[in-house]
Amino acid sequence: MIVGALTHPGAPFSMNRLLRDRVGLLCFAFVAIGTVALPFLAFQPNRILSGVGYRLWQLPDMWLGAGSALLLIACGTVSLTVPDQRLKALAASVGLVALLLSASLAASTLITPDKPLARVSLGSGFWIALFGLGLLVTNALVRLRVRPLVRIALVVLALAILLGILGSGVARNLSIMREYRTNHDVFWTALGWHLVLVAGSLIPALAIGLPLGRLGFQSRRVRRVLIPVLNIFQTTPSIALFGILIAVLAGLIAAWPGLTRIGIHGIGSAPALIALVLYSLLPIVTNTIAGFTGVDPAMVEAARGMGMTRRQRLFQLEIPLALPVILTGVRIVLVQNIGLAAVAALIGAGGLGTLVFRGMGQTAMDLVLLGAGPIIILALVATVLMDALVDAVDSRKR
Amino acid sequence: MITLQNLTKIYGGVKAVNDVSLTIPDGELWALVGTSGCGKSTTLRMVNRLIEPSSGSIQIDGVDVMAMNPQALRLGIGYVIQGIGLFPHRTIAENIATVPRLLGWKRGRIAERVDELLHLFSLAPGEFARKYPHQLSGGQQQRVGVARALAAEPPILLMDEPFGALDPITRARLQMEFAQIQKRQKITVIFVTHDMDEAFLLGDRIAVMDKGRVLQVETPENLLRRPQPGFVSDFIGLDDRVIRLLSLRTVDEAVRPAAPGRWREADGAILDGTTGKPVAPVRPGDTMREAASRIIWENTDVLPAVDAGGHVVGEVLASQIWAQGSR
Numbered sequence: 001m002i003v004g005a006l007t008h009p010g011a012p013f014s015m016n017r018l019l020r021d022r023v024g025l026l027c028f029a030f031v032a033i034g035t036v037a038l039p040f041l042a043f044q045p046n047r048i049l050s051g052v053g054y055r056l057w058q059l060p061d062m063w064l065g066a067g068s069a070l071l072l073i074a075c076g077t078v079s080l081t082v083p084d085q086r087l088k089a090l091a092a093s094v095g096l097v098a099l100l101l102s103a104s105l106a107a108s109t110l111i112t113p114d115k116p117l118a119r120v121s122l123g124s125g126f127w128i129a130l131f132g133l134g135l136l137v138t139n140a141l142v143r144l145r146v147r148p149l150v151r152i153a154l155v156v157l158a159l160a161i162l163l164g165i166l167g168s169g170v171a172r173n174l175s176i177m178r179e180y181r182t183n184h185d186v187f188w189t190a191l192g193w194h195l196v197l198v199a200g201s202l203i204p205a206l207a208i209g210l211p212l213g214r215l216g217f218q219s220r221r222v223r224r225v226l227i228p229v230l231n232i233f234q235t236t237p238s239i240a241l242f243g244i245l246i247a248v249l250a251g252l253i254a255a256w257p258g259l260t261r262i263g264i265h266g267i268g269s270a271p272a273l274i275a276l277v278l279y280s281l282l283p284i285v286t287n288t289i290a291g292f293t294g295v296d297p298a299m300v301e302a303a304r305g306m307g308m309t310r311r312q313r314l315f316q317l318e319i320p321l322a323l324p325v326i327l328t329g330v331r332i333v334l335v336q337n338i339g340l341a342a343v344a345a346l347i348g349a350g351g352l353g354t355l356v357f358r359g360m361g362q363t364a365m366d367l368v369l370l371g372a373g374p375i376i377i378l379a380l381v382a383t384v385l386m387d388a389l390v391d392a393v394d395s396r397k398r
Numbered sequence: 399m400i401t402l403q404n405l406t407k408i409y410g411g412v413k414a415v416n417d418v419s420l421t422i423p424d425g426e427l428w429a430l431v432g433t434s435g436c437g438k439s440t441t442l443r444m445v446n447r448l449i450e451p452s453s454g455s456i457q458i459d460g461v462d463v464m465a466m467n468p469q470a471l472r473l474g475i476g477y478v479i480q481g482i483g484l485f486p487h488r489t490i491a492e493n494i495a496t497v498p499r500l501l502g503w504k505r506g507r508i509a510e511r512v513d514e515l516l517h518l519f520s521l522a523p524g525e526f527a528r529k530y531p532h533q534l535s536g537g538q539q540q541r542v543g544v545a546r547a548l549a550a551e552p553p554i555l556l557m558d559e560p561f562g563a564l565d566p567i568t569r570a571r572l573q574m575e576f577a578q579i580q581k582r583q584k585i586t587v588i589f590v591t592h593d594m595d596e597a598f599l600l601g602d603r604i605a606v607m608d609k610g611r612v613l614q615v616e617t618p619e620n621l622l623r624r625p626q627p628g629f630v631s632d633f634i635g636l637d638d639r640v641i642r643l644l645s646l647r648t649v650d651e652a653v654r655p656a657a658p659g660r661w662r663e664a665d666g667a668i669l670d671g672t673t674g675k676p677v678a679p680v681r682p683g684d685t686m687r688e689a690a691s692r693i694i695w696e697n698t699d700v701l702p703a704v705d706a707g708g709h710v711v712g713e714v715l716a717s718q719i720w721a722q723g724s725r
Contacts, residue, residue, distance in 0.1 A: 302477065302482070302543075305446060306497055306547070307469045317485060
């Protein structure tokens with residue numbers, strides 16, 4: 001009966017069901033605390049000085065503040081109480097949009113022309129409410145078991161809404177957007193480089209890792225040597241690996257100065273790409289081995305007995321059946337490298353890490369956020385897209 | 399006709415298959431039996447060159463298989479294994495269509511053949527064609543496995559313990575179905591099994607193997623009546639050979655006319671004409687083994703025999719059954 005109440009879309013309101021939804025209750029608590037109890041925005045007289053916190057209801061424009069708080073709590077309440085997961089997701093999504101809009105509008109009421117250096121940054125209340133609402137959406141979507149294509153469409157839609165709001169100028173008075181305006185050339189270059197680092201390491205990693213994985217699957221001896229070596233790379237801290245590669249490349253360049261002419265330098269993108277490729281190999285190789293190992297050898301043998309050639313067996317049976325596991329490895333690599341590429345900024349490889357480290361150097365948290373936010377979004381988008389892809393190619397109809 | 403001549407396979411100095419010579423006529427099913435590791439599977443797998451022989455030769459209709467392209471050879475020979483090996487990411491129809499597709503058959507011809515095979519193996523095409531293997535029971539999957547092997551109408555079928563993983567009831571049903579199809583379509587089959595009952599049920603001839611050698615090749619009846627002493631006798635198990643002998647024959651040949659009034663028909667039941675008690679009759683196609691167990695159970699020396707319509711056509715005497723089971 002309880003299960004029925006939890007899952008049946010048309011089930012009536014039930015206190016019992018509500019109390020059992022622990023995750024939902026926790027998320028709702030985050031939304032409520034974020035909008036009522038914690039500072040939603042921080043007002044700073046200038047970029048460096050620490051700010052004064054404003055709770056939503058403490059805003060000068062009381063109607064905006066109270067209205068926003070009520071709207072956000074209403075979205076949270078609806079998302080918590082309606083039984084239909086689609087409505088849950090929708091209510092929480094509306095809440096997310098409302099959250100961003102109310103922060104933007106509230107920032108505009110705090111910034112006045114007589115305080116040109118003043119900044120309004122996002123406070124802990126905003127972040128906690130964002131976390132709560134985000135979790136409500138994710139939780140509902142996971143339970144809905146959304147089909148891969150729909151998931152991809154939802155991500156594209158979410159990105160479009162986010163970019164639409166940020167691009168419309170509503171949010172222009174939020175300090176992070178101000179930071180963006182002063183740094184927008186640097187931002188797009190950094191984002192571009194970040195993607196180049198991620199893609200530029202993924203492609204060679206696949207080109208090397210997939211054949212190595214196949215080889216490792218076929219030969220025990222190869223596997224015995226390969227995995228420990230790749231494990232060493234994987235466990236080497238990224239800073240240390242970058243450092244070692246600078247030394248190695250510097251040594252190589254000293255021996256063959258011609259290398260600089262083809263764009264290889266001791267610092268910059270060359271060591272970063274090499275390091276990222278090395279980090280990618282273990283997940284790709286192990287997942288390739290696991291993928292092929294999961295293919296029933298009796299089936300492959302039966303196929304051989306029926307007259308399928310080695311190539312036909314590989315491309316018609318083994319690869320399609322191993323693909324979901326291999327792609328899971330690619331997903332791990334993608335998300336891992338989106339994060340690791342940020343560290344590569346330390347050796348001058350560019351990428352969004354540049355903004356993060358520069359912001360840390362200047363104790364400008366907004367600049368840090370301008371770098372870190374997109375990294376997180378990239379990682380999230382990559383996760384959702386790759387998961388959708390894994391599900392889509394899972395031809396082992398379950 | 400499949401001819402194995404002095405076939406030998408050596409693994410690390412050990413003769414897994416040792417000087418095996420067999421000549422299997424078209425349309426017959428030969429069972430290779432023996433304990434695990436006796437070389438029966440290795441012998442089978444040399445026929446379609448999944449394993450290359452160390453010495454000796456295999457000819458199919460006079461052509462040496464070693465002279466053929468292995469893929470082309472295998473495309474012309476059906477192959478069924480115990481693990482079935484259906485492709486989990488392909489539908490039942492696609493699985494069955496595997497070899498015809500590799501052979502480049504036209505789409506329409508493949509679809510027709512798939513339909514035909516699904517019917518043949520009592521799998522309704524509308525229900526099963528688009529399903530995936532995991533949606534089928536073990537018995538249904540094994541049917542598909544055999545159907546897939548027969549898809550391109552190969553004259554030869556190699557089967558490696560194909561029904562080994564099934565429950566006894568499903569196995570018995572599939573064995574009967576397969577025996578009918580094999581005889582009707584006159585497929586030459588080499589059938590590897592360690593299950594003697596299966597070998598006696600399906601085999602036109604049984605080759606008993608031990609330690610890589612073929613010890614005896616006989617028809618089921620002769621093997622039961624005159625097994626070589628030693629391994630063959632032990633492996634067959636002489637204790638219940640009577641039962642096995644009785645399983646080999648049907649009661650049809652033992653039915654003789656009954657005296658008028660000996661049996662009476664009443665409302666579909668058969669009554670003993672003298673006592674008036676109902677008795678279970680033997681039916682066409684019943685094995686002598688079934689008749690024997692009924693005779694023992696009823697503690698009688700005669701059973702009525704009915705035709706397919708359930709009408710009394712005569713009777714079967716216990717003594718005739720016993721005669722079949724004695725030396």
